[in-house]
Amino acid sequence: MSGHLAVVGLGPGDSSCLTPEAETALADARALYGYGPYLDRLPPRAGQTRHASDNREERGRAAAALRHAAQGVRVAVVSGGDPGVFAMAAAVCEEIESGPESWRALDIAIVPGITAMLAVAARIGAPLGHDFCALSLSDNLKPWELIERRLEAAASTGFVIALYNPMSRARPWQFGAALERLRRHLPPSTPVVFGRAVTRADEHIDVVTLQHAAKLEADMATLVIIGSRETRVLARPGKLPLVYTPRASAEPSA
Ligand code: SAH
Numbered sequence: 001m002s003g004h005l006a007v008v009g010l011g012p013g014d015s016s017c018l019t020p021e022a023e024t025a026l027a028d029a030r031a032l033y034g035y036g037p038y039l040d041r042l043p044p045r046a047g048q049t050r051h052a053s054d055n056r057e058e059r060g061r062a063a064a065a066l067r068h069a070a071q072g073v074r075v076a077v078v079s080g081g082d083p084g085v086f087a088m089a090a091a092v093c094e095e096i097e098s099g100p101e102s103w104r105a106l107d108i109a110i111v112p113g114i115t116a117m118l119a120v121a122a123r124i125g126a127p128l129g130h131d132f133c134a135l136s137l138s139d140n141l142k143p144w145e146l147i148e149r150r151l152e153a154a155a156s157t158g159f160v161i162a163l164y165n166p167m168s169r170a171r172p173w174q175f176g177a178a179l180e181r182l183r184r185h186l187p188p189s190t191p192v193v194f195g196r197a198v199t200r201a202d203e204h205i206d207v208v209t210l211q212h213a214a215k216l217e218a219d220m221a222t223l224v225i226i227g228s229r230e231t232r233v234l235a236r237p238g239k240l241p242l243v244y245t246p247r248a249s250a251e252p253s254a
Helices: 020-028 036-040 057-068 088-098 101-105 116-124 144-156 172-184 210-215
Strands: 005-007 030-035 048-051 075-079 107-111 132-136 160-164 191-196 202-209 223-224 232-236 239-244
Touching: 005 020, 005 057, 005 088, 020 107, 030 036, 030 057, 030 088, 030 172, 036 075, 048 057, 048 223, 057 075, 057 088, 057 101, 075 088, 088 101, 101 160, 116 160, 116 191, 116 202, 116 223, 132 144, 144 160, 144 172, 160 172, 172 210, 191 210, 202 210, 202 239
Parallel strands: 005 075, 005 107, 030 048, 030 075, 132 160
Antiparallel strands: 160 223, 191 202, 191 223, 232 239
């Protein structure tokens, strides 16, 4: 029997956001690997083993899952959101590249999921309705100077920006520094969406302006969308506003 490794996206939280394809991949697996809280989202299944690991141990987790799959077992590694977005799919590819030749013969399936920026955007309108980019604010795997350059390039050329990993206990100042960079290129009135724990019981959405964004708390469960100069906010009585970026760009350059 040849080994099989599925890298499965669980979506942003609620099980209704899990795709049928992901459900099938999870049901078919004999062993599940993942960050403990993600595994906890899944109901126990008879005959399936679970291998929880810490958030930061992505390469070690990927290697362990590949070793297990190489024994001829059907293995699934889980990721929150989409596994290809700042998550396990790239870690698995990195391990295959540097691992034993035999790992290249394994069946690998990447099963997509709803990534956080799409879940947050859908809650509030269509902030990603025109050109946008996604950036992780974590400087664990890249230098902070590079993050600042990318923020400035994105803001100054008119991209809406989805910020993943805005803040953690180990990275307390980076989000404030990022906002400061963005204020150099964008008007104070630029809309900013904070989407926290979207589709989970403690979901919370805030819409503010860039001017006031530093007053809000972001954490590891928050995704922040920074609008462009064209992003609009439509107030609605008794409801969250609709934040959207029109499909046609009026500006030749931002
Ligand atoms: N693979 C994941 C992203 C991993 S990086 C995905 O595709 O969504 C982790 C970051 O994702 C968090 O710091 C946060 O910015 C964002 N995130 C994940 N789930 C979220 C949720 N339910 N609500 C808001 N942001 C979320």
